[in-house]
Amino acid sequence: MSNIPADLRYASSHEWSRQEADGTITVGITDHAQDLLGDVVFVELPEVGRSVSAGEECAVVESVKAASDIYAPISGEVVAVNGALSDAPELVNGEPYEGAWFFKIKPSDSSELDKLMDADAYGASI
Amino acid sequence: MGSRTPLYDQHVAAGAKMVDFGGWDMPLHYGSQMDEHHQVRREAGMFDVSHMTVVDVVGTEAKAYLQYLLANDVGRLSVAGKALYSGMLNEQGGVIDDLIVYLTAGGYRVVVNAATRENDLRWMEKQAEEFAVTLTERADLAMLAVQGPQARHLTAGVVSDSRAAMINDLKPFQGLAEGDWFIARTGYTGEDGLEIILPAEQAGAFWDALLHAGCKPCGLGARDTLRLEAGMNLYGSDMDESVSPLAANMGWTIAWEPAERDFIGRKVLEAQREAGDQPKLVGLVLSERAVLRGHQKVVVEGVGEGEITSGSFSPTLGLSIALARVPRATGDKAKVEIRGKLLDVRVIKPSFVRNGNKVFD
Numbered sequence: 001m002s003n004i005p006a007d008l009r010y011a012s013s014h015e016w017s018r019q020e021a022d023g024t025i026t027v028g029i030t031d032h033a034q035d036l037l038g039d040v041v042f043v044e045l046p047e048v049g050r051s052v053s054a055g056e057e058c059a060v061v062e063s064v065k066a067a068s069d070i071y072a073p074i075s076g077e078v079v080a081v082n083g084a085l086s087d088a089p090e091l092v093n094g095e096p097y098e099g100a101w102f103f104k105i106k107p108s109d110s111s112e113l114d115k116l117m118d119a120d121a122y123g124a125s126i
Numbered sequence: 127m128g129s130r131t132p133l134y135d136q137h138v139a140a141g142a143k144m145v146d147f148g149g150w151d152m153p154l155h156y157g158s159q160m161d162e163h164h165q166v167r168r169e170a171g172m173f174d175v176s177h178m179t180v181v182d183v184v185g186t187e188a189k190a191y192l193q194y195l196l197a198n199d200v201g202r203l204s205v206a207g208k209a210l211y212s213g214m215l216n217e218q219g220g221v222i223d224d225l226i227v228y229l230t231a232g233g234y235r236v237v238v239n240a241a242t243r244e245n246d247l248r249w250m251e252k253q254a255e256e257f258a259v260t261l262t263e264r265a266d267l268a269m270l271a272v273q274g275p276q277a278r279h280l281t282a283g284v285v286s287d288s289r290a291a292m293i294n295d296l297k298p299f300q301g302l303a304e305g306d307w308f309i310a311r312t313g314y315t316g317e318d319g320l321e322i323i324l325p326a327e328q329a330g331a332f333w334d335a336l337l338h339a340g341c342k343p344c345g346l347g348a349r350d351t352l353r354l355e356a357g358m359n360l361y362g363s364d365m366d367e368s369v370s371p372l373a374a375n376m377g378w379t380i381a382w383e384p385a386e387r388d389f390i391g392r393k394v395l396e397a398q399r400e401a402g403d404q405p406k407l408v409g410l411v412l413s414e415r416a417v418l419r420g421h422q423k424v425v426v427e428g429v430g431e432g433e434i435t436s437g438s439f440s441p442t443l444g445l446s447i448a449l450a451r452v453p454r455a456t457g458d459k460a461k462v463e464i465r466g467k468l469l470d471v472r473v474i475k476p477s478f479v480r481n482g483n484k485v486f487d
Binding site for chain 1: 154155158159160347351415416417419438439441465
């Protein structure tokens with residue numbers, strides 16, 4: 001069974017989103033997604049400062065098996081990316097919800113977060 | 127539900143992620159494909175390859191039959207136990223399958239791919255009509271590959287003394303029968319190792335003994351990255367019925383001599399060789415942080431275009447490698463289109479890793 005933390009929001013394309021105290025949204029991919037991908041070997045991250053719209057492709061995960069696009073779950077500006085993933089892409093397999101966050105977005109409309117699934121809905125969808 | 131090998135329960139017990147492969151339920155990995163890959167390069171791993179098709183060929187014309195059926199010449203097999211890799215071609219010189227044939231005490235043993243089983247058997251039966259031969263598919267057998275620098279040592283430790291002695295004496299690409307087992311020093315990884323064909327009902331106990339001795343189970347995922355690093359073709363990806371062996375790095379498996387030996391596809395291959403017009407299968411190495419994949423376009427400046435036939439990340443080298451079919455005039459540089467960008471790749475002979483080491487400069 002996949003691990004699906006109750007305090008996160010989820011997109012149908014398997015990104016998780018976490019609202020931080022400073023209002024930014026941290027984004028990564030779910031345990032289920034990393035399990036489907038298998039061993040991750042490269043992660044291509046967006047530029048800091050880039051504006052993204054909800055649903056826009058903004059990162060790529062390459063596993064031994066396949067390449068997979070990562071979509072922005074919410075509109076806004078990319079304010080940070082996780083450089084650790086360049087050196088240790090396997091973090092995505094080992095700790096998808098902690099060390100392997102992908103990027104942080106400063107949302108242009110935080111109400112978009114409510115359109116994402118909660119843990120129960122995501123769990124039921126996979 | 128797909129077909130199950132005699133080792134299905136062992137896979138489930140070892141935590142395998144099972145996938146469909148040519149109608150068979152097979153293990154993709156048992157946790158990490160990368161760990162399994164390294165395990166084979168550094169120590170030893172075992173693969174269930176019981177889905178592969180074993181066909182015994184006997185009869186007074188078995189040799190003549192195989193000399194007509196295959197592009198390589200079984201006449202080169204002088205003593206029992208010698209093995210030969212060959213393409214089985216159609217009349218147009220396309221590859222119906224690639225296979226290994228062993229000379230045995232009573233005839234020949236042929237091992238073909240699982241995904242091509244029905245087509246192969248139909249073709250082999252059809253060609254056999256003109257010869258005094260009998261083909262027997264051995265669905266009663268299981269097949270295990272134990273691969274890696276420690277593979278022979280580990281295996282010798284869990285079998286009878288006579289089998290252990292045979293394993294120690296086997297030469298590369300040699301296979302011999304011992305009782306109802308057939309043990310060959312062959313494989314699909316670029317490492318030393320064995321392929322063992324044994325009665326299906328003995329496979330589970332043998333697997334368990336190897337597991338207990340420290341041999342780790344490895345799935346189809348690692349099998350694919352290992353064979354790609356070794357520069358070995360995968361049927362259906364790197365060649366198929368529309369591809370000449372000359373365009374698939376299989377030129378060395380065509381026995382042109384003796385010239386009077388007629389084999390299926392010979393005339394077309396001779397014309398192709400004369401014309402020198404076939405593309406070639408090469409190795410590609412990418413140093414940027416991306417992964418080469420099958421069907422990506424290869425651009426060779428001033429020459430033309432080609433296509434990747436197999437690509438992946440190489441766990442041993444830490445970068446991406448591929449096999450690609452490109453125009454014959456391609457030199458040592460090309461570009462590959464990945465997500466709209468053209469990235470530089472090196473073009474090398476299609477072999478990347480052997481016995482744990484990088485084999486190109």
